[in-house]
Amino acid sequence: MSKRIGMEVSIAAAEAVALCRIDVAAVYPITPSTHIAEHLSSIVSDGKLDAEFITVESEHSAMSGIMGASAAGARAFTATGSQGVMYMHEMLPVASAMRLPVVMAIGNRAVSGPLNILNDHGDIMMERDTGWISLFAQNGQEVIDMIIQAFRIAEHKDVMLPVNVNIDGFILTHMVEAMDMPDQDEIDRFLPPFVPYATLHPDRPVSMGTFAGNDIYTEISKSKDAALINAKKTILQIWKEWEKLFGRKYEPIESYRADDAEILLLTMGSMGETAEMAIDALRAKGMSVGLLKFKLWRPFPFDELKKAVKGAKILTVIDRAISYGGPGGPLGIEVRSALYDESSRPAIFNYIIGLGGRDVTPEDFMTILKSSASQAKKKAMKERYVIYGVRES
Amino acid sequence: MVNRKWPETWQEVNPGCMVFEPGSASEYHTGTWRSQKPVWNNEKCIKCGICYIFCPEGCIHEGADGYFSADMDYCKGCGICAHECWPAAISMVEEG
Numbered sequence: 001m002s003k004r005i006g007m008e009v010s011i012a013a014a015e016a017v018a019l020c021r022i023d024v025a026a027v028y029p030i031t032p033s034t035h036i037a038e039h040l041s042s043i044v045s046d047g048k049l050d051a052e053f054i055t056v057e058s059e060h061s062a063m064s065g066i067m068g069a070s071a072a073g074a075r076a077f078t079a080t081g082s083q084g085v086m087y088m089h090e091m092l093p094v095a096s097a098m099r100l101p102v103v104m105a106i107g108n109r110a111v112s113g114p115l116n117i118l119n120d121h122g123d124i125m126m127e128r129d130t131g132w133i134s135l136f137a138q139n140g141q142e143v144i145d146m147i148i149q150a151f152r153i154a155e156h157k158d159v160m161l162p163v164n165v166n167i168d169g170f171i172l173t174h175m176v177e178a179m180d181m182p183d184q185d186e187i188d189r190f191l192p193p194f195v196p197y198a199t200l201h202p203d204r205p206v207s208m209g210t211f212a213g214n215d216i217y218t219e220i221s222k223s224k225d226a227a228l229i230n231a232k233k234t235i236l237q238i239w240k241e242w243e244k245l246f247g248r249k250y251e252p253i254e255s256y257r258a259d260d261a262e263i264l265l266l267t268m269g270s271m272g273e274t275a276e277m278a279i280d281a282l283r284a285k286g287m288s289v290g291l292l293k294f295k296l297w298r299p300f301p302f303d304e305l306k307k308a309v310k311g312a313k314i315l316t317v318i319d320r321a322i323s324y325g326g327p328g329g330p331l332g333i334e335v336r337s338a339l340y341d342e343s344s345r346p347a348i349f350n351y352i353i354g355l356g357g358r359d360v361t362p363e364d365f366m367t368i369l370k371s372s373a374s375q376a377k378k379k380a381m382k383e384r385y386v387i388y389g390v391r392e393s
Numbered sequence: 394m395v396n397r398k399w400p401e402t403w404q405e406v407n408p409g410c411m412v413f414e415p416g417s418a419s420e421y422h423t424g425t426w427r428s429q430k431p432v433w434n435n436e437k438c439i440k441c442g443i444c445y446i447f448c449p450e451g452c453i454h455e456g457a458d459g460y461f462s463a464d465m466d467y468c469k470g471c472g473i474c475a476h477e478c479w480p481a482a483i484s485m486v487e488e489g
């Protein structure tokens with residue numbers, strides 16, 4: 001039986017990792033993910049979890065360390081954020097190319113410069129193309145659930161890919177919430193021991209991470225792309241199973257009061273719960289608004305997106321990151337591209353909000369929704385994207 | 394999942410491109426990269442074995458007579474042997 005707990009989300013995240021009976025963790029602590037590493041390290045040093053906790057000298061080594069452990073057959077985990085993810089960058093596409101099912105929790109934080117330790121999605125968006133499965137949690141419960149699901153998804157024989165779980169820095173990592181913590185028996189049934197596809201062992205020689213020239217690199221890239229796209233099937237199955245076991249439903253795009261809505265708001269991560277309040281307030285005033293929340297960023301849920309926006313007149317996409325000099329925020333860019341070939345599609349507006357930890361309130365979403373509605377009436381969005389709330393002289 | 398050394402199509406690529414055959418790198422003939430080849434002048438050779446040690450392909454072997462030669466299936470023509478040979482017994486010659 002699950003236990004109702006009240007604790008900081010980072011602590012709960014570490015407890016969830018321990019429930020997964022990891023063999024190895026290699027972490028270099030960095031704000032705002034530090035508490036995950038700290039608590040996990042205590043769990044190991046208190047003897048409550050039989051695992052190696054490697055204190056590495058850098059995030060590059062943290063990622064390399066868990067990749068090596070995974071290649072040797074260990075269930076391995078790390079946590080980081082911002083500069084830490086960027087320092088790992090070189091190893092991230094190698095982990096996915098080698099099909100190593102490691103799991104990483106990211107306490108999402110703005111990247112330097114200027115130096116900033118607060119939340120936005122700039123860090124993960126820079127790692128978008130590294131071939132990882134990427135999940136976004138909107139509250140503490142989803143952090144616990146997604147970390148456990150992540151190991152099951154990653155290690156599934158039809159997937160074999162690394163997974164990152166995105167947890168908004170401070171807004172989620174440092175929030176004290178009421179959550180259900182599954183018990184060990186339940187997780188042992190849900191997550192059987194890791195059976196690797198191949199391991200590094202002298203008795204059964206295997207080469208991993210080999211060289212590939214121009215005669216085969218294209219085929220390897222295609223197979224990696226196909227593996228990621230194909231992973232969605234298994235993710236959906238595992239989420240169904242989770243719902244049956246724990247009663248909590250997971251979908252690539254969760255909708256809130258969106259079925260008949262003319263105007264849709266699309267968010268990622270913890271903004272989802274804030275946005276619900278804006279939707280309720282505007283619905284109370286008779287505005288036909290609804291909310292979509294992106295939970296599965298990679299593989300990109302094309303079918304679910306098309307279905308979710310059907311019938312809507314306006315789609316307002318909220319990004320917490322920016323592609324400098326590009327066509328907007330990463331989510332806005334991809335949603336526009338995904339819907340471009342549809343014969344009928346909503347007018348798309350893209351707002352960038354909450355950079356470097358600036359507060360995002362229900363009122364902000366209400367302002368944005370009203371503004372997109374009035375711009376749509378005039379049949380044009382003034383700019384491709386708007387950096388919301390920026391002070392101008 | 395096909396376990397073959399040379400996947401033709403993307404569907405045949407092993408997950409993670411793992412290679413289960415030990416020593417299969419020997420099937421890749423780096424000799425095709427070569428534009429120059431090392432030519433030994435054994436009159437200058439003092440049989441020190443430096444070329445054998447430095448060859449990055451490990452393709453130089455000592456013959457029964459104690460002199461050295463390269464396996465041209467693997468010699469990629471890098472010229473390191475010629476550069477390292479201090480009596481200058483090896484010269485790099487353009488492939489014809």
Ligand code: SF4
Pocket residue numbers: 433437438439440441442443444445461477478479480481482483
């Ligand atoms: S390095 Fe030169 S001298 Fe020494 S063994 Fe090789 S060819 Fe002979």
Ligand code: SF4
Pocket residue numbers: 430431447448449450451452453463467468469470471472473474475
């Ligand atoms: S040219 Fe390079 S590869 Fe060829 S034998 Fe000399 S050192 Fe070896």
